[in-house]
Amino acid sequence: MTEVQVAHTAQLDPVVLDATHDLLRTVFAGELSPDDWEHALGGMHALVWEDAELVGHAAVVQRRLLHGGRAWRAGYVEGVGVRADRQGNGYGAALMAAIEPVVGRAYDLGALGATEAAVRFYRARGWQRWLGPCSALTPSGIVRTPEEDGGIYVLPGSFALDLRGELTCDWRDGDVW
Numbered sequence: 001m002t003e004v005q006v007a008h009t010a011q012l013d014p015v016v017l018d019a020t021h022d023l024l025r026t027v028f029a030g031e032l033s034p035d036d037w038e039h040a041l042g043g044m045h046a047l048v049w050e051d052a053e054l055v056g057h058a059a060v061v062q063r064r065l066l067h068g069g070r071a072w073r074a075g076y077v078e079g080v081g082v083r084a085d086r087q088g089n090g091y092g093a094a095l096m097a098a099i100e101p102v103v104g105r106a107y108d109l110g111a112l113g114a115t116e117a118a119v120r121f122y123r124a125r126g127w128q129r130w131l132g133p134c135s136a137l138t139p140s141g142i143v144r145t146p147e148e149d150g151g152i153y154v155l156p157g158s159f160a161l162d163l164r165g166e167l168t169c170d171w172r173d174g175d176v177w
């Protein structure tokens with residue numbers, strides 16, 4: 001039986017969190033840094049279970065994104081992954097279908113940094129490429145992050161966003177976007 005579970009980090013048993021960490025390490029084939037994992041914690045998770053086996057995960061955590069003179073409350077999507085042998089079965093879509101209503105109800109907008117391979121997946125769901133310059137609010141001020149330009153996607157809420165304007169993320173260890 002396949003089931004999608006939605007829960008806050010605080011509601012997940014440490015064994016489940018370990019299984020999630022293992023799943024993402026496998027999906028991202030050694031590319032998942034300890035910071036990447038930490039970035040997926042502290043918000044809501046969607047988990048796809050096949051009976052007792054975890055085969056997919058996505059998380060949304062709160063971040064502040066500066067844009068147009070405001071610090072928007074953003075639902076930042078992290079750790080989206082489906083086990084390789086289960087991809088193409090609708091699990092990724094089911095994960096995003098569980099996460100997107102959280103974004104819509106709890107945050108001003110959604111945002112994520114997309115892997116090249118997943119761009120079409122997100123675009124088909126209404127996520128829009130950020131066209132303007134990206135930057136980060138670092139301890140020494142706002143610093144451009146040109147390597148991220150074109151790789152950030154947003155799910156607009158009811159507020160008008162200028163997709164060609166500047167978008168600045170809050171500070172964190174590891175990859176800032």
Ligand SMILES: CC(C)(COP(=O)(O)OP(=O)(O)OC[C@H]1O[C@@H](n2cnc3c(N)ncnc32)[C@H](O)[C@@H]1OP(=O)(O)O)[C@@H](O)C(=O)NCCC(=O)NCCS
Pocket residue numbers: 027028080081082083086087088089090091092093094113114115117118119120121124
């Ligand atoms: C991206 C990912 C989560 C999609 O999960 P999935 O379970 O394979 O996706 P689904 O089976 O739910 O597919 C949903 C739709 O997206 C499409 N799709 C899925 N992955 C796609 C991809 N990489 N490129 C283009 N379209 C894709 C499917 O064709 C399907 O379209 P349809 O509704 O018209 O049939 C999964 O491929 C994955 O884990 N990739 C590796 C990790 C990764 O890159 N994660 C994204 C991090 S930003």
